[in-house]
Amino acid sequence: MNRDLWGYSFDKLPRWTCPHCRYGLLQPMGNYPHVEESEYSKEEQKLQESEPDWTIERFVALLKCDVAHCGEVVAVGGNRVAELYQDYEGREQRWESALVPMFVRPAPHIIPVSRNLSDACNVQLRKAFELYWLDKAACANRLRIFVERLMDHFEVPTEGKAKKKKKHRLDLSERIEEFDSIKPGHKNALDALRFVGNYGSHEGQTDTEALLDCFELLEDALAELIDEKKAVLAAKAQKLIENKGKNTW
Numbered sequence: 001m002n003r004d005l006w007g008y009s010f011d012k013l014p015r016w017t018c019p020h021c022r023y024g025l026l027q028p029m030g031n032y033p034h035v036e037e038s039e040y041s042k043e044e045q046k047l048q049e050s051e052p053d054w055t056i057e058r059f060v061a062l063l064k065c066d067v068a069h070c071g072e073v074v075a076v077g078g079n080r081v082a083e084l085y086q087d088y089e090g091r092e093q094r095w096e097s098a099l100v101p102m103f104v105r106p107a108p109h110i111i112p113v114s115r116n117l118s119d120a121c122n123v124q125l126r127k128a129f130e131l132y133w134l135d136k137a138a139c140a141n142r143l144r145i146f147v148e149r150l151m152d153h154f155e156v157p158t159e160g161k162a163k164k165k166k167k168h169r170l171d172l173s174e175r176i177e178e179f180d181s182i183k184p185g186h187k188n189a190l191d192a193l194r195f196v197g198n199y200g201s202h203e204g205q206t207d208t209e210a211l212l213d214c215f216e217l218l219e220d221a222l223a224e225l226i227d228e229k230k231a232v233l234a235a236k237a238q239k240l241i242e243n244k245g246k247n248t249w
């Protein structure tokens with residue numbers, strides 16, 4: 001995951017990978033971005049004490065996939081803001097305008113969406129990508145729901161005794177414990193997603209870096225759990241050894 005693609009603001013919109021064909025790059029269309037300043041902002045700019053970051057501007061842009069037979073069109077919108085740029089020695093300061101996307105639809109994939117994922121997981125992950133721009137806490141909550149659906153995918157029971165005496169409905173933390181006995185090694189990553197999801201639900205805000213950490217953990221866990229990356233590579237290595245270096249796949 002390249003974090004530069006998922007920042008808060010951009011001097012120009014990044015070349016995200018197309019969410020439809022998954023290999024084309026999104027290129028800006030026409031006069032990009034279209035920016036308008038509100039009338040009340042223009043009035044405030046006339047005040048003597050006004051600073052560039054008082055400006056209220058909105059932008060919209062259309063991006064198109066550069067693969068001819070795909071040509072997906074993605075709509076982006078948000079605020080254009082003034083940010084104070086400062087060099088490392090703090091000698092130079094200047095205002096620069098930056099785009100802050102608040103919606104991107106259809107949303108580019110922050111991590112790869114495996115074709116082996118269940119539909120129920122797929123829906124939650126795609127929602128998380130959309131909500132990432134709009135509402136970080138809601139995005140974190142979707143990731144938590146995604147983990148629930150992932151437990152369903154692996155048929156982790158929803159009822160059991162866990163550490164209690166009586167049979168009861170298992171909460172997510174208990175299901176993750178159960179899952180660890182089926183497929184060990186991912187408990188911490190899944191628990192981290194659960195915690196960030198809880199935090200997002202209760203506090204109404206989620207730190208962007210923590211959220212990107214979650215996507216990174218998820219990317220790694222899914223590569224193993226869903227696509228069995230290490231097992232596939234080990235099988236390829238074994239085949240090459242058996243065939244004395246010839247690729248016969």
Ligand SMILES: [Zn+2]
Nearest residue numbers: 018021065070
């Ligand atoms: Zn495309």
